[in-house]
Amino acid sequence: MPPTMPLSRSLLLLTFLSRRSFSSSPTRTLPVIKGNNYVSGTIYKTRALVQAQKALTDYLHSTRGLPFIFADQIAANSLFSLSNLIRKIHFSAFTFSDAFQTLLRYHPINEFEFFLESIGINHDEVPFFLPKNKFFFSEDSNVLDASLALIQYGFPWNKLGVLYKEEVSIFSLSANELTERLNGFKEWFGFDNNLCVVGVCLAFPYLLSREGELGSDLDAVFGNLKRVFVDFDMRNCVEGNVDAWYEVCCKVRVLYDLDCEKGKVGELMCRRKELFLECPKEVLVRKVGYFGEFGFGKEALGLFLLHNPEILNLDIETRVISVLGLLKHFGMDTKELRCVSRKYPYVLGRNRMENLPGVMKALDLQEWCLDKIRSSNGQLLATYVIGCPDEDINKEFVDGLKSIDSSRFPNHTMNKLDFLKRIGFGENALTMKALNILCGSSSELQSRFDFLLSKGIVHSKLCLMIKTRPKILSQHPERLEQKLNFWREELGSSLQNLYKFPAFLSFDLENRTKPRYYFYVWLRKTGLYTKKYAISCMLYPSEKQFIQRLFEIHPAAPKQYLERFSYIKVYLHNCEETSLT
Structure with missing residues (x-):
């Protein structure tokens, strides 16, 4: 008879075996659901x-x-x-x-x-x-039939959405139609595999959906692609996978979307094919967007990049510029630099090269800068380097950065600062002053800025208005639109006059602007006040000062204003003319 095992050891063994059995169970499921x-x-x-x-x-x-x-x-x-x-x-x-x-x-x-x-x-x-x-x-059922034909040909499942988003009609074609078109493209190219055709169709979905309707455009696209892939043997430069083919075709598509002359894209690309192959699609798209902000036309920009592909290597994300240093590098003389410093002090200091388009718009030098870039084939940008490590560093700005780092929400504040630098504000004390007043996230500020631009306000003038009255951008677009409509329709004034009085957009429309203006109109109608009264003179005084001015016009005017106009939300324009008592 075997000796009995001590009770404590028996319990330990049972516990170990039970845990081992549980952990190795292949059918383990979640516990019973209680709520969720x-x-x-x-x-x-x-x-x-x-x-x-x-x-x-x-x-x-x-x-x-x-x-x-x-x-x-x-x-x-x-x-x-x-x-x-x-x-x-x-x-x-x-x-x-x-x-x-x-x-x-x-x-x-x-x-x-x-x-x-x-x-x-x-x-x-x-x-x-x-x-x-x-x-x-x-x-x-056509959706699944088309999908099956596409994946059997070599399209990755998770890339079918590219076709669906741009040309949903592809998924209404029968499997036989799709296969016939794809094989026709393959035969036209003269390729012995499907990878290139898949890449072409992912980059140009409309070729697959409207093959019989394209005419000369189809011939031009395929002519360029054939030259890129076959005549210049670029297929040997690309890895043997769908993603690599798709990447190259997307780069061709980017240039096509710039309205480059049909038939020339392939030839120009292949003159410096190694640059276009080495440049990721995302980088090419960023460069197109970057140079487009300088004011290049679409076709001109496409040809500029094709003729100067070295510009694709330009580092715009990390390079730092001195605004005055770059202007001097571009050929601006001392007198002109002093004029810029006096007129646009909020733009001065350092900035990132990626913000240069915004800087030039803020300086109202966009066309001048574009001419310099175009005439130098981009070399003025490529050859610029900051003079010395301490060039154009502003101490007040550096101190402001230290305060941001120790603040409660540093990331939020830095995002707002990035917005200001993106629209042209430099690293200087005026930028920090505006930053401390602005309310809203970076995306909200950008949305409000874009809204005001869409209303016809010039970029450089808007930056000056923000420097003067940063609170302008602390309002929702709906409120800004109401104020702009009142300025144009009720006051009958122009944007040129608004540039001289940007504070108008920061005053409360219902509780300050409308009551005071409508009371002034009422005074004119009753003949009690005949002089012209600037809108700025109406809005700048405090409520106490405004009432004092009314008293100087007529002793009973403050009473009428307080009873009929002050702090009203809506004023009826067709008010009855009454006499003061």
């Missing part, structure tokens, strides 16, 4: 998504009859839609897997929503592309 407790822990979230993906795959394949390849791809690539579906689970008597399957059984999903996210369309954009009055794939 998977949200409370990361471990629950991960396991919930895995189980939900499996359940959704089974549902789409077994219940809805989708081919397994579709069901698996949709379930694996629609995490946002799947997470939203999980949040609807509120059971207390089932495991998570059972609860999720029950949800699908009694609450069918919008299959197109999951499909669109899975093919690469951002979840926030999905609602804009959902087909109307369609819920199930059985209501539009």
Whole structure:
């Protein structure tokens, strides 16, 4: 008879074996759902998504009859839609897997929503592309047939959204039509694989959707692409994958979107093909946007980049400029520099080269700068270097930065500072002063700035107005629009006059501007006051000072103003003419 094991050792062994058995169980599921407790822990979230993906795959394949390849791809690539579906689970008597399957059984999903996210369309954009009055794939089988033809040809599943967003009509074509068109492109190129055709169609979706309607444009596009890929043997410079082909084709598309002359893009690209190959698409897009802000026309910008591809290597993100130093480098003489310093002190100091377009707009030198860049083929920008480490450093600005670092919300404040520098303000004391007054996030300030530009206010004048009255940008666009409408329609004044009196946009329209102006109009109508009274003289005085001025006009005027006009929200324009008593 074996000796008996001590009780404590027996308990330890049983505990170890039970833990080992539990941890190695291959069918482990989430605990019983109470409310929706998977949200409370990361471990629950991960396991919930895995189980939900499996359940959704089974549902789409077994219940809805989708081919397994579709069901698996949709379930694996629609995490946002799947997470939203999980949040609807509120059971207390089932495991998570059972609860999720029950949800699908009694609450069918919008299959197109999951499909669109899975093919690469951002979840926030999905609602804009959902087909109307369609819920199930059985209501539009062409979508799946077209998708199958495309992925069989070599299109990545998560790139189909590129085609869907730009040319949804592609997914109404039959599988035979798509395959025939794709093979026709392949034969036209003379390639022995599908990768290039896939890249071309992803970059130019309209070629695939309207093959028979393109005419000379189709010949021009394919002529350029054939020259790039075949005649100049660029296919040997590109890795053998779809993403690499797509990248190159996107660069060609960027230049095409600049309205470059058809037939010349391929030739010019291939003169310096190594630069275009080495330059990532995102960098090319940024450079196009950057130089476009200087005022290049679309076609002129395309040809400028094609003739001067070295400019693509220009570092605009990290390079620092001295505004006066760069102006001097561009050829401005001492007298002109003094004039700039006197007229635009808030632009002076340092800035980043990426903000140079905004700096030149703030100085009203955009055309001058564009001519310098164009005439030097971009070399003036490429050869500029800051004079010395201490050039144009402003001590008050540096002290302000230290205060921001120790403040409660440094990131928020730095984002606002980046906005000011982006529109042309430099690293100086005036910029810091404006920064401390501005209210709102960087995106809100940019939106308000763009709104005022859209109303016809010149960039340089707007910067001067902000320097004078930063509170202008602390208001919502709706309020700014009301004030601009009042300025133009009620006062009958122009933007040129607004530049002289920017403070108008910072005064309260309902409680200050309207009451005082309408009372002045009433005084003119009654003949009690015949002199012209500038709007600035009405608005600048405090309420006490304004009433004192009214008393000087007529002893009873303050009483009429306080009873009839002061602090009113809406004033009836057709007020009756009455006499003072």
